[in-house]
Amino acid sequence: MSEAGAGRSSGEILIKGARILGGEPQDILLKDGRIAGIGSGLAGSPGAEVVDAANLIALPGLVDLHTHLREPGREDAETVASGTAAAALGGYTVVHAMANTSPVADTAGVVEQVWRLGRQAGHCDVQPVGAVTVGLNGTHLAELGAMADSAAGVRVFSDDGRCVSDAVLMRRALEYVKAFDGVVAQHAQEPRLTEGAQLNEGRMSAELGLAGWPAVAEEAIIARDCLLAAHVGSRLHVCHVSTAGSVEIVRWAKSKGWQVTCEVTPHHLILTDELAASYDPIYKVNPPLRTADDVRALREALADGTIDAVATDHAPHPVEDKETEWAAAAMGMIGLETALSVVQHAMVDTGLLDWAGVADRMAYRPAVIGRLDGHSESPGQPLRVGAPASLTLYDPSVSRPVDPGEMASKSRNTPYAGMVLPGRVVATFLRGRPTVLDGKLTGPVSGAETGESSK
Amino acid sequence: MRRHLISAADLTREDALLILDTADELARVSERSIKKLPTLRGRTVVNLFFEDSTRTRISFEAAAKRLSADVINFSAKGSSVSKGESLKDTALTLEAMGADAVVIRHSASGAPHRLSNWVRGSVVNAGDGTHEHPTQALLDAFTMRRRLGSLEGRCVTIVGDILHSRVARSNVLLLSTLGAKVTLVAPPTLLPVAVDSWPCEVSYDFDEVLPKTDVVMMLRVQRERMNAAYFPTEREYSRRYGLDRERLARMPQDAIVMHPGPMIRGMEIAAEVADSARSTIVEQVANGVTVRMAVLYLLLGGSEPAIGKETE
Amino acid sequence: MDVARNQVERAVLEAPDIGRALTRIAHEILERTKGGKDILLLGIPTRGAVLARRLAEKIEQVEGLTPRVGTLDVTMYRDDLRLKPARALGRTELPGDGVDDRIVVLVDDVLYSGRTVRAALDALNDVGRPRAVQLAVLVDRGHRELPIRADYVGKNLPTSRSETVKVFAEEIDGRDAVLLIKGGGG
Structure with missing residues (x-):
């Protein structure tokens, strides 16, 4: 199986009895990278591999709008190969690789390199995000058009990790990317209000003596950017909204008909700032964990569609960057391999979202925001005959304690270690080729699609 | 079982x-000529000071030595720590020395x-960032009790930079545990946003609180705060929140004045007030050793x- | 203390017995110290401190002089500190003129292993230099582990190590008695 897909003679896979979006069991036939049939009692050709999917839910292959793959520059924390392996194990078929690498992904050369590394690794598509400003410095626009026109076909631009705080620069970026239907994904954080900020400003930061990261620092930027986007008629995407107030502003902007979308991370759907009481920096993340009221508001907004997408903000860090004092620790947590379980726990098991809703927030809408929907080969499309055969089989009935040691990510900074979470990704298919079967990677598939040797 | x-x-x-x-x-032991107890x-007590604080370190050192413990002073300044060795590596070094207690002062809250996750001994916080300084609160409570008797129902007013003060945090918690009524007085900029969740009252008006104050504790206000717009000028701060002779006169006769040091005479406290008979500032230093002996012993x-x- | 099912208590001394024993000790002290002029009665908290005060009263009744009384806490000098959780300290109260050149009579309720008295001698050593040190106890139950003996004994009580001797004092416990408790662990 290590050469799964690549060396299979017929390449045909017959998935038996999967419940598409939680519906009645049906068979799904995958052939030539596309869904060749959906129905009951389907029969494939004699060489077809049969996958028993009884009691499994079939979802479109998940699309992550917000992933830090760390390559190039911090290969000790993650590589494109290890990060995309983690993504496949989490049910993802596309990840948007954030630009804050070293060197920064602010030129066509860097985004093409990242894109190519993704194709070589073969676990899932890597769609690079281009930096808005050169070196993420917030002063000069990067060559956004060159990145858009590159082989990587960048459509999402973000200085994530830093806020494009200069109002003029933000306005220009919003305007400029209209030329190629791009979108600016803003990391909303007013820098002056968050100097040295460590934790949500509130009861916990006061008690723990950690510098506060006030909700208003996020909300003020979101409000400004919504108004700017409306003024210039551009698309705006807001990364990782984390407060009840942010949700209110986005809801208001949407009610005006403005082209504003936003995402929420899995961790902001279940974790709160109370966890910082241990001073364990595993819970240190940006934006910070907020209060239970914020969690409630985020869940409701994700349910009613105010929040368009769940995006992992998968942020790997080596052990030594987390085994420190809180203030000295790196911000971020990994999340690709637990995202679907967290969403099931927070949204599905609570009755807030059904599986069709999960597909919408974790595949269709992210794909639309990233403009993947225009490409006939791209994952994240509804499961119907003729669509690319990119899908995920998920067993919602099992529960397991999260074991960081089992993860494919090179880093171990998961906040869920030991926590019992529901569900398990059983299989992931990328254009008809299994990347995960039986909960395990089908193996390294270096050069699988491009024929190039890995570096 | 370990306790910290x-x-x-x-x-x-x-x-x-x-x-x-x-x-x-x-x-009483401190009053005799042989101050040492066996x-x-x-037992080994390590003083792990990542931040300069000669007063606190000496106080802990004296306390441990008077109890006949072996004391190892590990000053992080100029050591491997400032060369990038992590707190965890330092902790593992201490483990190898077999520290029964580690007294730690650190600029990072938490x-x-x-450290308590990485060493087997008891950890005593000698001040961490803007979080807490529990032995300072204990010595303050001890000083108050010696002057006033029980703290039950006593009104303690803490004035100054509450937001950045580990002394204030520890005192609010400890004094409320001991039944005192604590009032914080500061400009709103120097109070934490969620201060209403603390077991104390808050006032912006020092003069209103003075007549019903048994103990006033003046906190140091660093001049740097002025540059970060926490208050406009030293003069305005001093006028609204400084303790001068006139304000002292408006407090009850037996009310006492405390300061955890180091103080800025003329800024938060007038020199004549700091040196008055109602000031406990000198006692606080002596009481520090005694209270820390009690903590180490227990x-x-x-x-x-x-x-x-x-x-x- | 756990009141076990098969625990048996027996009063060895009742209030009048204790009174008589203390009176006798008071006389002996006066005799041995030639009128008790330089004595300092130092009770070991908590019940030793009570007994020291009572001895002082008895001496006053007999001799008309008020002997110096104080207390000496020995907790910080004990050699068994690490066998139990750290405990609260008793009160040490010495007369203003100290212990130097006094005949110190240490007073405790029960003499057993001798370790408390050893701790008291160490503690005493740190507060001054008495001319002599003597020891008065209400009960000597034997089983010494150190070369220590009492100068004044209220009652010699043969016991086994499995038994417990418990002294009650009016001022603390509301009654005077010495109980010997068998079984149920001590």
């Missing part, structure tokens, strides 16, 4: 009273919490600690 003293919240009312009562007895012979003196927060 990291936050004043780790102490129950019984714990706190036990420490203060023990300190009362130990204060109690902690063979550093003692982190943590290390027996088969297991008698106070503090349990782990494992």
Whole structure:
């Protein structure tokens, strides 16, 4: 199986009895990278591999709008190969690789390199995000058009990790990317209000003596950017909204008909700032964990569609960057391999979202925001005959304690270690080729699609 | 079982009273010519100071030595720590030395919490960032009790930079545990946003609070804060929140004035007030040793600690 | 203390017995110290401190002089500190003129292993230099582990190590008695 897909003679896979979006069991036939049939009692050709999917839910292959793959520059924390392996194990078929690498992904050369590394690794598509400003410095626009026109076909631009705080620069970026239907994904954080900020400003930061990261620092930027986007008629995407107030502003902007979308991370759907009481920096993340009221508001907004997408903000860090004092620790947590379980726990098991809703927030809408929907080969499309055969089989009935040691990510900074979470990704298919079967990677598939040797 | 003293919240009312009562007895020892007790012979106390604080380090050192503990002073300034060695690596070094207690001072809030995961001994917080300084609160409570008797129902007013003060946090927690009524007085910029969740009152008007104050504790206000727009000028701060002779006169006759030091005479406190008979500033220093002896004895003196927060 | 099912208590001394024993000790002290002029009665908290005060009263009744009384806490000098959780300290109260050149009579309720008295001798050593040190106890139950003996004994009480001797004092416990408790662990 290590050469799964690549060396299979017929390449045909017959998935038996999967419940598409939680519906009645049906068979799904995958052939030539596309869904060749959906129905009951389907029969494939004699060489077809049969996958028993009884009691499994079939979802479109998940699309992550917000992933830090760390390559190039911090290969000790993650590589494109290890990060995309983690993504496949989490049910993802596309990840948007954030630009804050070293060197920064602010030129066509860097985004093409990242894109190519993704194709070589073969676990899932890597769609690079281009930096808005050169070196993420917030002063000069990067060559956004060159990145858009590159082989990587960048459509999402973000200085994530830093806020494009200069109002003029933000306005220009919003305007400029209209030329190629791009979108600016803003990391909303007013820098002056968050100097040295460590934790949500509130009861916990006061008690723990950690510098506060006030909700208003996020909300003020979101409000400004919504108004700017409306003024210039551009698309705006807001990364990782984390407060009840942010949700209110986005809801208001949407009610005006403005082209504003936003995402929420899995961790902001279940974790709160109370966890910082241990001073364990595993819970240190940006934006910070907020209060239970914020969690409630985020869940409701994700349910009613105010929040368009769940995006992992998968942020790997080596052990030594987390085994420190809180203030000295790196911000971020990994999340690709637990995202679907967290969403099931927070949204599905609570009755807030059904599986069709999960597909919408974790595949269709992210794909639309990233403009993947225009490409006939791209994952994240509804499961119907003729669509690319990119899908995920998920067993919602099992529960397991999260074991960081089992993860494919090179880093171990998961906040869920030991926590019992529901569900398990059983299989992931990328254009008809299994990347995960039986909960395990089908193996390294270096050069699988491009024929190039890995570096 | 291990126990630590990291936050004043780790102490129950019984714990706190036990420490203060023990300190009362130990204060008598400080008055005799032979001040040393054999109690902690063979125990090792490490003073791990990542931040300069000669006063606090000497106080802990004297306390440990008077109990006959072996004291290792590990000053992080100019050591491997400033060359990038992590707190964890330092902790593992201490483990190799067999420290029974680690007294830690660190500029990062929560550093003692982190350290307690990595060492087997008891961790005593000697001040962490803008979080807490529980032994300072204990010595303050001890000083108040010596002057005023029980703290039950007493009105304590803490004035100054509450937001950045570990002394204020520990005092609010400890004094409320001991039944005192605490009022914080500061410009709103120097109070934490969620201060209403603390077990105390808040006032922006020092003069209103003065007549019903038994103890006023003046906190140092660093001049740097002025540049970050926490208040406009030193003069305005001093006029609204400084303790001068006129304000002292408006307090009850037996009210006392405290300052955890180091103080800025003329800024938050007038020199004549700091040096008056109602000031406890000198006693506070002496009481520091006694209270820290009590803490070390109760943590290390027996088969297991008698106070503090349990782990494992 | 756990009141075990098969625990048996027996009063060895009742209030009048204790009174008589203390009176006798008071006389002996006066005799041995030639009128008790330089004595300092130092009770070991908590019940030793009570007994020291009572002895002082008895001496006053007999001799008309008020002997110096104080207390000496020995907790910080004990050699068994690490066998139990750290405990609260008792009160040490010495007369203003100290212990130097006094005949110190240490007073405790029960003499058993001798370790408390050893701790008291160490503690005493740190507060001054008495001319002599003597020891008065209400009960000597034997089983010494150190070369220590009492100068004044209220009652010699043969016991086994499995038994417990418990002294009650009016001022603390509301009654005077010495109980010997068998079984149920001590």
